[in-house]
Amino acid sequence: MKIGVVTFPGSLDDRDAQRAARYAGAEAVPLWHADADLHGVDAVVLPGGFSYGDYLRCGAIARFAKVMDTLVEQAHNGLPVLGICNGFQVLCESHLLPGALTRNQHLHFIHRDQPLRIANNRTAWTTAYDEGQVITVPVKNGEGRYVADPATLDALEANGQVIAYYQGNPNGSMRDIAGITNARGNVVGIMPHPEHAIEDLCGPGTDGLGFFTSIVKALVA
Numbered sequence: 001m002k003i004g005v006v007t008f009p010g011s012l013d014d015r016d017a018q019r020a021a022r023y024a025g026a027e028a029v030p031l032w033h034a035d036a037d038l039h040g041v042d043a044v045v046l047p048g049g050f051s052y053g054d055y056l057r058c059g060a061i062a063r064f065a066k067v068m069d070t071l072v073e074q075a076h077n078g079l080p081v082l083g084i085c086n087g088f089q090v091l092c093e094s095h096l097l098p099g100a101l102t103r104n105q106h107l108h109f110i111h112r113d114q115p116l117r118i119a120n121n122r123t124a125w126t127t128a129y130d131e132g133q134v135i136t137v138p139v140k141n142g143e144g145r146y147v148a149d150p151a152t153l154d155a156l157e158a159n160g161q162v163i164a165y166y167q168g169n170p171n172g173s174m175r176d177i178a179g180i181t182n183a184r185g186n187v188v189g190i191m192p193h194p195e196h197a198i199e200d201l202c203g204p205g206t207d208g209l210g211f212f213t214s215i216v217k218a219l220v221a
Contacts, residue, residue: 001219004031004041008062012049013195017084020195021045024212033065042219043080043124044071046087048140048193058101058143059089068094080124080215081187085141088179088189097180097189098156099148104141105172113204114139114192115167116178120160123185124218128210135207139170139192146173146180146191156180163188
């Protein structure tokens with residue numbers, strides 16, 4: 001299975017995401033922001049970082065990259081896509097996911113190991129977890145506060161599109177939302193970093209690996 005990882009100018013965690021994909025048993029394929037060709041990958045990860053320097057708004061310029069033209073089209077056709085941190089912001093700016101990510105409520109950058117409660121284990125990226133399972137992965141952001149209008153928040157929760165909630169909200173995200181999915185379940189955005197929690201040697205353990213083993217299992221199936 002081939003998992004593509006996009007690199008934008010300012011991406012920081014693309015190598016980490018590639019490594020997590022390999023650790024889960026997939027072939028990691030680097031994808032370049034200026035190349036519209038996805039090179040036959042079976043899934044795509046938009047990694048964390050500061051794409052295009054986070055000018056205008058986080059992810060607002062990245063949405064216009066050539067690679068995104070193809071990715072948006074393919075995502076609508078069912079291609080599995082995971083956006084992590086800045087990647088989550090790009091997915092919202094591209095309207096593949098609703099809502100937006102704004103400045104943390106306390107206006108400070110935050111970096112810590114963060115407990116999450118998995119609320120939806122039926123997406124292509126979360127089947128390795130049990131519903132209600134609490135996992136710990138790092139969170140690191142200055143603009144990670146998820147916001148949406150009340151009707152959108154109600155719909156996300158009613159339709160089971162919230163994939164994870166914060167246990168101890170680090171940034172003021174509305175309703176403690178840490179990650180969401182589209183209605184189809186193939187596009188997932190999450191603010192904390194599962195790619196930084198894939199082995200015991202580094203990070204807070206292996207709790208993040210399930211995002212990557214989930215997609216490998218889904219692709220094989």
